Amino acid sequence: MKFAVIVFPGSNCDADMYHAIKDELGADVEYVWHTEESLESFDGILLPGGFSYGDYLRSGAIARFSNVMKEVIKAAEAGKPVLGVCNGFQILLEAGLLPGAMRRNNSLKFICRPVELKVENSQTMFSSEYQQGEVITVPIAHGEGNYYCDEETLAELKENNQIVFTYNGMNPNGSLENIAGITNKKGNVLGMMPHPERAVDELLGSADGLRLFQSIVKNWREAHVVNA
């Protein structure tokens, strides 16, 4: 399985993502610059955190129209796993691949610290290596992670089990229903504010994020490799 880490001007977690995949997960990975025209040779697409285009106008609003996003949308439609972390999540929202939008944190502060997440749905291709209801520790680092959607959308998210992670105990940013990560209806696009790629080794304080990437690989192998 081969991963693409999409790099926009202003991405700053691309190297963390690359490291998590290459050195900790042990899978193939390449950086893909935002001007690229094809993602055909990749099996999984990763949109890293950062401040693409300086967060001008709104987080993710400009990156959403970059060349490579047409291909990301195509990959999502083809059923390939697409993961957006932090700014990557914001881009997926702006692109309409996930429902809702981000507001400023209710404290108006940029928050950078480990948080507890509850696994609300362990039946997705991103979370199958976790236990249902398990509490994991993963860091957050954002100023705009205050997830919002209208009531109708929220009801739909719940009905389809699209809420994968919620903040456990304390909500750091004011997000609706403590939402930290959601998938699309089909379940192959995940957006989350916390950074699993920064929690892949006990040396970093937690290795809880690694199982998210292991889930992707395991599920991909089961679907694509004979005698897996």
Next chain:
Amino acid sequence: MYKVKVFVTLRESVLDPQGTAVKSSLHSMNYKEVDDVRIGKYMELTIEKSDRDIDVIVKEMCERLLANVVIEDYRYEIEEAVSK
């Protein structure tokens, strides 16, 4: 040439954390009359005349990029700029 002024604010139904902070600051400065503060963005666009309808393209630009209609409202004013 047209001069287009675009105003983008958070929707009424969406809590505006910046507006709330500014309101409480105004209250502490003894402007108790202030009932609500909404913080938004103001953009000025200079647009050349073309065969496309100005109203249609400005609305399109607002919907597609300038505002996120999930959480934001927008309005705009179109003025015909006098050429020099």
